[in-house]
Amino acid sequence: MTTFVDRVELHVAAGNGGHGCASVHREKFKPLGGPDGGNGGRGGDVILTVDQSVTTLLEYHHSPHRKATNGKPGEGGNRSGKDGQDLVLAVPDGTVVLDKAGNVLADLVGHGTSYVAAQGGRGGLGNAALASARRKAPGFALLGEPGDLQDIVLELKTVADVALVGYPSAGKSSLISVLSAAKPKIADYPFTTLVPNLGVVTAGSTVYTIADVPGLIPGASQGKGLGLEFLRHVERCSVLVHVLDTATLESDRDPVSDLGVIEEELRQYGGLGNRPRIVVLNKTDVPDGKDLAEMVRPDLEARGYRVFEVSAVAHIGLKELSYALADLVAKARAARPKEEATRIVIRPKAVDDAGFTVTREDDGLFRVRGEKPERWVRQTDFNNDEAVGYLADRLNRLGVEQELMKAGARAGDGVAIGPEDNAVVFDWEPSVTAGAEMLGRRGEDHRFEAPRPAAQRRRDRQAERDDAQHEYDGFESF
Numbered sequence: 001m002t003t004f005v006d007r008v009e010l011h012v013a014a015g016n017g018g019h020g021c022a023s024v025h026r027e028k029f030k031p032l033g034g035p036d037g038g039n040g041g042r043g044g045d046v047i048l049t050v051d052q053s054v055t056t057l058l059e060y061h062h063s064p065h066r067k068a069t070n071g072k073p074g075e076g077g078n079r080s081g082k083d084g085q086d087l088v089l090a091v092p093d094g095t096v097v098l099d100k101a102g103n104v105l106a107d108l109v110g111h112g113t114s115y116v117a118a119q120g121g122r123g124g125l126g127n128a129a130l131a132s133a134r135r136k137a138p139g140f141a142l143l144g145e146p147g148d149l150q151d152i153v154l155e156l157k158t159v160a161d162v163a164l165v166g167y168p169s170a171g172k173s174s175l176i177s178v179l180s181a182a183k184p185k186i187a188d189y190p191f192t193t194l195v196p197n198l199g200v201v202t203a204g205s206t207v208y209t210i211a212d213v214p215g216l217i218p219g220a221s222q223g224k225g226l227g228l229e230f231l232r233h234v235e236r237c238s239v240l241v242h243v244l245d246t247a248t249l250e251s252d253r254d255p256v257s258d259l260g261v262i263e264e265e266l267r268q269y270g271g272l273g274n275r276p277r278i279v280v281l282n283k284t285d286v287p288d289g290k291d292l293a294e295m296v297r298p299d300l301e302a303r304g305y306r307v308f309e310v311s312a313v314a315h316i317g318l319k320e321l322s323y324a325l326a327d328l329v330a331k332a333r334a335a336r337p338k339e340e341a342t343r344i345v346i347r348p349k350a351v352d353d354a355g356f357t358v359t360r361e362d363d364g365l366f367r368v369r370g371e372k373p374e375r376w377v378r379q380t381d382f383n384n385d386e387a388v389g390y391l392a393d394r395l396n397r398l399g400v401e402q403e404l405m406k407a408g409a410r411a412g413d414g415v416a417i418g419p420e421d422n423a424v425v426f427d428w429e430p431s432v433t434a435g436a437e438m439l440g441r442r443g444e445d446h447r448f449e450a451p452r453p454a455a456q457r458r459r460d461r462q463a464e465r466d467d468a469q470h471e472y473d474g475f476e477s478f
Contacts, residue, residue, distance in 0.1 A: 005061040006156035006232065010117075014147030015043030015068040015084035017121035020129070022141040023076030035127040035137050036078045041071030043120030043147040044084030048097060048106070048154075050113045051090035055198075057154055060089070068118070071144060074126040084120055094159040094236060100151050109159060109236075117152055121145035124379055130390070140387035142379040155232060160198060160211035161329045163237035165266075167258055170245040171282040173197065174312035176212040179322055203326035210325070211237065231269045238332035239325060240272070242279045242305075246296075247289035255281060255296045276328050278306050280321065285311035358403040366409050366428070368400055368417045377417050377424050401430060 018040025025033035046068050060066075066089060072081035097106040097115055106115035124142035131138055164172040180199025197212040213233040234240065242262060244255035259279065266272045279300050281293040293309045300307050308324065310317035356370025376394050381387045395401065404415065409428055416423040 005056055005058040008057045008060045008154050009064060010060050010152050010154055011065045012046040012087075012089075012118045012148075012150050012152065013065075013067040014046050014118035014120040014149075015070040016146050017041070017043045017123040017144030018071035018073040018081035018084075019144045020124035020126035020141030021074035021076060021079075022127045022139060024137065025076075035131050036076055037126030037128050037141050038074030038076070038078050038080040039126045039129055040074050040123030040144040041081035041083040042123050043071045043144070044068030044086045045116050045120045046087045046089065046118040046148075046150075048089050048091050048095070048108060048115045048117050050093050050095065050108045050111055052093060052111045054090045054092045056092065057095070057156055060154065068120060068147065070147075071120070071123050073144070074123070074141070078126075078128055080126075081123060083123075086120075088114075089117075091154060092156050094157045096155045096157055098153040098155065100153065102153075105152065118148040118150045121147040138386065138390075140381060140384045140390065142387075143381055145375065145378050157235050158198065158211050158213065158233035158237075159209070160237050161208040161332070162201075162210040162239045162241060162325050163234045164210065164212045164241050164243050165234065165262055166243035167245060167248075167253075167262070169248075170243045170258075171312050172212045172243045175243060175280070175282065175310070176210055178312050178315060178318060180210060201322055201325070203322040206326035206330050208326060208329040231265070234266075234269075234272060238275065239328045240266075240275045240277050241325070242277060243282050244279060245283060246281050246292045247283040247286040255292065256299060259300070276332070278308065278321075278324060278328070281307060281309045283311060283313075284309045284316060285314035356398065356400060356403075358400070358407045360407055365414045365416055365425075366404055366407060367423070368404075368415065369419070372398060373400060374418050382424075404428060405430065 020040050021037035023035065023037040025036040027033055046066060066087060068087040069084040071084045074081045091108060093109060093111065095108045096104060097108065097117065098104055105117075108115060122145045124144045126141045127138040130141070164175060166172055176197055176199045180201045199210050199212075201208055201210050211233060242259055244258050245253075246255055248254075281289075281297065283289040284293050290309075297307050297309070306324065308317055308321045310321055312318075356368055356373050359367050359369070361367055373395060376391055380391045409415065409430075411429055413428050414425060415428045416425045418424060
């Protein structure tokens with residue numbers, strides 16, 4: 001038996017970036033031919049894409065954990081790692097993506113519309129990419145970044161022009177089966193339809209979609225019965241059709257009271273007050289149903305409703321109804337604002353935006369937050385002194401050390417880079433040279449050049465500082 005699912009919680013994980021490679025080219029008679037470590041590959045993204053052939057979220061209900069593949073690490077010989085493969089998840093048209101707090105992240109309408117739910121991690125740079133005129137043979141590489149981990153909620157809101165609303169067993173499924181080519185399961189069930197059915201109707205030159213959505217009961221707007229699962233599928237429809245049962249066997253029900261109950265539920269749900277309504281008095285092929293329809297019709301018309309007496313079984317009044325719906329749909333489409341051309345909005349950062357913040361917490365710890373410093377920390381191999389020194393240089397050029405001093409940090413104070421649950425904490429030593437002195441300048445291999453006099457070393461350090469900004473700009477994209 002096929003199960004319809006229109007709301008799921010999905011746990012998606014993008015692929016991790018591959019680590020860069022630290023390698024030195026070696027040939028016969030040339031044991032130190034320079035760095036040749038390749039870059040790591042990018043981790044795969046998790047992408048949600050609308051597919052018209054998909055009509056339910058059932059697949060993700062049974063398998064809610066999805067992960068893209070990781071990027072491969074770089075190799076020697078300047079061989080970059082292979083990028084991870086993107087994971088493309090097909091979702092129905094009308095799927096809304098929300099975060100755990102209920103905030104809308106994306107509204108996916110239209111075949112091919114896509115949204116990156118989790119972005120893959122960047123691959124780490126190999127030591128060949130880190131080499132420069134001032135760092136001829138880096139003995140380290142950057143680590144790949146972890147991919148995003150996201151917990152999202154997918155909700156399906158049916159995309160249709162017309163919604164048939166009404167009590168269970170009011171004849172909505174029968175009506176859509178005769179107005180269109182849809183083939184819903186129809187019988188004298190004591191319960192409501194569980195699956196929204198979509199059909200396509202052609203009336204003159206107008207082609208529109210009509211939805212038979214699950215039936216309403218009192219209290220649906222508070223979640224009773226199918227509750228919000230029903231009302232969610234009404235939101236996108238342009239026209240509402242009240243299907244009222246004129247041949248009900250329940251003594252406490254009649255078409256007018258049924259209409260009042262349904263309208264109250266729509267009012268409490270909200271956002272549907274401006275949709276045009278049509279009232280359909282169904283089952284008029286039954287003698288008692290015909291008499292009741294003629295009795296309540298003047299009252300409904302006095303309330304401003306346009307009323308149609310039909311019989312889905314005997315095919316009575318269907319043509320007039322289909323053309324009336326086509327006219328309302330055409331008017332609704334004409335009233336919609338035309339879609340504007342895609343615009344690219346550029347929001348440059350303020351000239352005084354440092355890209356990070358330094359705050360002092362109650363326990364005396366200084367916390368550094370910002371996209372760049374947190375990313376650089378994730379890319380650093382803390383088991384390698386040169387890599388730690390390279391990180392210190394990057395943070396210093398960004399201005400982190402200067403801001404720590406302004407915030408009152410002193411040598412030996414604790415500094416954390418990153419959020420509370422995933423931070424790197426260290427004791428701060430201002431202007432400290434990372435790594436052992438035998439390494440010479442950070443990220444260089446002293447074996448590639450002869451020992452230099454002290455004066456020459458000072459001049460080279462000054463040249464390194466002058467060249468720092470150029471080097472910094474070159475790696476901004478990583």
